[in-house]
Amino acid sequence: MASHGARGRSGGRPTLEEVAARAGVGRGTVSRVINGSPRVSDATRAAVEAAVAELGYVPNTAARALAANRTDAIALVVPEPETRFFAEPYFSDMLKGVGSELSETEMQLLLIFAGSDRERQRLAQYLAAHRVDGVLLVSVHADDPLPDLLAQLEIPAVISGPRSAAETLPSVDSDNYGGARQAVEHLLSRGRSRIAHITGRRDVYGAQRRVDGYRAALSGAGHEVDETLIEGGDFTEEGGRRAMAALLERRPDVDAVFAASDVTAAGARQALREAGRRIPDDVALVGYDDSAIARHLDPPLTSVRQPIEEMGRRMIDLLLTEIADRRPLASRGLERRQLVLATELVPRSSS
Amino acid sequence: MASHGARGRSGGRPTLEEVAARAGVGRGTVSRVINGSPRVSDATRAAVEAAVAELGYVPNTAARALAANRTDAIALVVPEPETRFFAEPYFSDMLKGVGSELSETEMQLLLIFAGSDRERQRLAQYLAAHRVDGVLLVSVHADDPLPDLLAQLEIPAVISGPRSAAETLPSVDSDNYGGARQAVEHLLSRGRSRIAHITGRRDVYGAQRRVDGYRAALSGAGHEVDETLIEGGDFTEEGGRRAMAALLERRPDVDAVFAASDVTAAGARQALREAGRRIPDDVALVGYDDSAIARHLDPPLTSVRQPIEEMGRRMIDLLLTEIADRRPLASRGLERRQLVLATELVPRSSS
DNA sequence: AGGTACTGTGGGAGCGCTCCCACCAGTGAT
DNA sequence: ATCACTGGTGGGAGCGCTCCCACAGTACCT
Numbered sequence: 001m002a003s004h005g006a007r008g009r010s011g012g013r014p015t016l017e018e019v020a021a022r023a024g025v026g027r028g029t030v031s032r033v034i035n036g037s038p039r040v041s042d043a044t045r046a047a048v049e050a051a052v053a054e055l056g057y058v059p060n061t062a063a064r065a066l067a068a069n070r071t072d073a074i075a076l077v078v079p080e081p082e083t084r085f086f087a088e089p090y091f092s093d094m095l096k097g098v099g100s101e102l103s104e105t106e107m108q109l110l111l112i113f114a115g116s117d118r119e120r121q122r123l124a125q126y127l128a129a130h131r132v133d134g135v136l137l138v139s140v141h142a143d144d145p146l147p148d149l150l151a152q153l154e155i156p157a158v159i160s161g162p163r164s165a166a167e168t169l170p171s172v173d174s175d176n177y178g179g180a181r182q183a184v185e186h187l188l189s190r191g192r193s194r195i196a197h198i199t200g201r202r203d204v205y206g207a208q209r210r211v212d213g214y215r216a217a218l219s220g221a222g223h224e225v226d227e228t229l230i231e232g233g234d235f236t237e238e239g240g241r242r243a244m245a246a247l248l249e250r251r252p253d254v255d256a257v258f259a260a261s262d263v264t265a266a267g268a269r270q271a272l273r274e275a276g277r278r279i280p281d282d283v284a285l286v287g288y289d290d291s292a293i294a295r296h297l298d299p300p301l302t303s304v305r306q307p308i309e310e311m312g313r314r315m316i317d318l319l320l321t322e323i324a325d326r327r328p329l330a331s332r333g334l335e336r337r338q339l340v341l342a343t344e345l346v347p348r349s350s351s
Numbered sequence: 352m353a354s355h356g357a358r359g360r361s362g363g364r365p366t367l368e369e370v371a372a373r374a375g376v377g378r379g380t381v382s383r384v385i386n387g388s389p390r391v392s393d394a395t396r397a398a399v400e401a402a403v404a405e406l407g408y409v410p411n412t413a414a415r416a417l418a419a420n421r422t423d424a425i426a427l428v429v430p431e432p433e434t435r436f437f438a439e440p441y442f443s444d445m446l447k448g449v450g451s452e453l454s455e456t457e458m459q460l461l462l463i464f465a466g467s468d469r470e471r472q473r474l475a476q477y478l479a480a481h482r483v484d485g486v487l488l489v490s491v492h493a494d495d496p497l498p499d500l501l502a503q504l505e506i507p508a509v510i511s512g513p514r515s516a517a518e519t520l521p522s523v524d525s526d527n528y529g530g531a532r533q534a535v536e537h538l539l540s541r542g543r544s545r546i547a548h549i550t551g552r553r554d555v556y557g558a559q560r561r562v563d564g565y566r567a568a569l570s571g572a573g574h575e576v577d578e579t580l581i582e583g584g585d586f587t588e589e590g591g592r593r594a595m596a597a598l599l600e601r602r603p604d605v606d607a608v609f610a611a612s613d614v615t616a617a618g619a620r621q622a623l624r625e626a627g628r629r630i631p632d633d634v635a636l637v638g639y640d641d642s643a644i645a646r647h648l649d650p651p652l653t654s655v656r657q658p659i660e661e662m663g664r665r666m667i668d669l670l671l672t673e674i675a676d677r678r679p680l681a682s683r684g685l686e687r688r689q690l691v692l693a694t695e696l697v698p699r700s701s702s
Numbered sequence: 703a704g705g706t707a708c709t710g711t712g713g714g715a716g717c718g719c720t721c722c723c724a725c726c727a728g729t730g731a732t
Numbered sequence: 733a734t735c736a737c738t739g740g741t742g743g744g745a746g747c748g749c750t751c752c753c754a755c756a757g758t759a760c761c762t
Contacts, residue, residue: 013481015748026712031750041710058480062416063748066717071413076462078450091443099429099464103473108482109462111427113450122454129409130364131459266647296617298649366718377742382720392740414718417747 014055023051075110075132097312134319142203156322158315161206170337172314174306176206179343180213183258183286183304188221192256198233198243200260210260233264240267248275262287262294284351300348307341365406374402426461426483448663485670493554507673509666512557521688523665525657527557530694531564534609534637534655539572543607549584549594551611561611584615591618599626613638613645635702651699658692665690
């Protein structure tokens with residue numbers, strides 16, 4: 001029986017010490033080379049690098065994490081009960097951006113689900129254990145305690161979509177306000193004048209901003225905002241259908257609808273069909289997200305695209321900066337810490 | 352200046368040692384309690400647990416990993432260039448299953464992208480460093496070197512979808528053969544007789560199995576399999592369109608199509624529309640995956656649902672078993688190590 | 703000739719655990 | 733009484749790193 005943690009290692013993976021011996025230098029020097037310190041002579045560096053290559057040395061992260069008190073990992077926290085969020089392209093696109101940006105670094109990505117109470121409990125434990133250097137928070141609700149927990153634990157975090165206009169955390173968002181404006185202006189330019197809006201959940205700041213954009217576009221074009229043309233939705237298909245039905249009841253003269261999400265638009269479409277309205281002939285329809293649904297709806301749905309992959313990338317940038325900056329006593333301003341990226345209208349035949 | 356790794360700890364998180372002192376026991380005893388060893392008296396356990404609670408102790412994973420030579424983490428490797436895979440509900444559903452099953456344990460989930468060569472390089476390094484206890488491999492191609500690498504490093508792995516009939520790795524798959532049969536039998540029962548099949552990529556074993564199922568269903572019903580009704584696709588929309596166009600050219604009398612994926616079906620639908628064929632009146636259409644697209648297509652698409660979330664869960668089960676079993680010299684049979692889960696036909700108005 | 707100031711380098715200490723050996727009661731068999 | 737055992741426990745050693753102090757060597761002043 002070998003010494004102690006012997007499992008499965010036939011000869012064992014090489015350690016720093018072995019590399020040092022091989023290169024004829026000290027442990028500290030190898031560590032310096034591995035970590036790219038400039039205070040190493042070229043000759044020494046070359047010798048160490050050769051030894052590393054010969055031995056196939058790979059640093060042991062656990063040891064590094066223990067000694068250096070950092071983990072080289074960040075967590076993406078997914079509030080999963082929102083199945084909507086999870087199944088939408090939003091999620092995978094963001095992941096794509098996050099992944100691609102992260103692959104430029106040595107950082108690893110952990111996926112943590114914080115859906116159930118048990119999972120949130122576990123997450124709290126996990127964060128308390130400082131097992132990640134930073135956290136990416138997506139789709140956080142206004143009353144979520146998580147951001148405060150993170151602040152308290154002094155763990156750097158970036159949020160996608162501020163919780164309110166007074167958000168203190170670094171954030172990356174798309175221009176919900178501008179996107180909504182684009183959508184409505186597009187409908188106006190198509191000669192529509194009685195443009196309704198089916199909102200998202202009002203406790204989501206982004207949904208609120210879309211309402212603001214809707215209003216602004218109308219006002220900007222000299223129209224009065226008619227409150228009877230605004231109906232509350234919740235981002236779901238069923239919600240969209242109900243809202244559209246209510247709208248048709250109240251305002252049978254409606255000639256266009258801007259829905260706060262593609263899924264909502266799909267629901268609205270059903271209600272319109274059932275009421276015998278043709279799209280776009282009788283009522284034009286515009287969605288938001290430019291998801292797969294938009295392309296496959298009949299007729300294909302005009303929608304507002306958010307640069308989600310780009311948002312994922314930027315979130316990582318921001319987070320890595322936060323992590324790096326944690327050393328000098330933080331408290332720097334929010335200068336470049338809250339980003340808003342432009343949206344783009346994708347016209348299709350529904351409008 | 353404090354001792355050494357002093358960053359950010361105001362008083363510092365409690366350590367095992369502190370818990371031991373508080374409970375009036377030795378370090379080893381606390382470790383035993385934390386790890387649920389049975390060789391601890393009830394009184395001692397209670398004392399330790401109290402101390403843990405009072406101090407808010409959370410074990411330091413890095414230290415544990417270093418000492419015990421395990422990581423309590425598994426990786427989900429995503430061959431991301433397959434954007435298809437990534438954006439499809441397949442991915443998020445699987446993730447959901449994986450996450451829910453994992454949340455029963457202390458294991459953490461790492462997401463690793465192995466799209467570009469650089470990423471694969473990094474992955475190899477990562478695995479060589481034994482930074483995970485096990486690996487989940489999804490959507491692996493027949494010629495991927497990854498499984499061999501894993502075998503060589505003796506890292507437990509589970510694959511979703513065997514690479515061939517001779518797969519040696521533990522795997523969890525849905526019943527592609529049976530699912531295809533169901534689809535075709537459904538079409539037969541609807542009175543269709545000239546049923547075409549647009550295949551998936553032939554180098555994907557699951558696609559091959561669907562072809563087999565298609566054939567079997569026809570033969571089983573006493574029909575001869577007409578090779579001119581089988582057309583190669585590649586799981587993409589454009590591929591589906593092309594294949595359908597070719598099919599219509601060659602067999603204008605076709606009265607049903609079984610497509611190897613919903614996306615393929617969406618492409619086929621376009622080609623059918625362009626050719627003026629009505630669905631389902633002239634040609635019935637059945638897809639595979641039961642994705643969001645299926646529900647939102649016009650007309651809604653009959654499709655074969657795979658229990659993907661369940662598959663994710665089972666993969667985790669299998670992997671955890673593999674990890675636990677690694678101790679007794681492996682080499683146990685493949686008895687319960689290759690699972691095939693049942694599919695379900697979801698009829699909609701396209702057939 | 704003796705400072706002073708570097709740049710490079712070696713290696714001790716320590717990160718917080720797990721593992722295991724040693725040891726101390728009890729308990730039952732001899 | 734003596735000799736196994738057994739369940740329960742304490743604590744040394746060590747996992748593979750990073751950090752930092754100490755020190756050699758060289759270069760440039762006084």
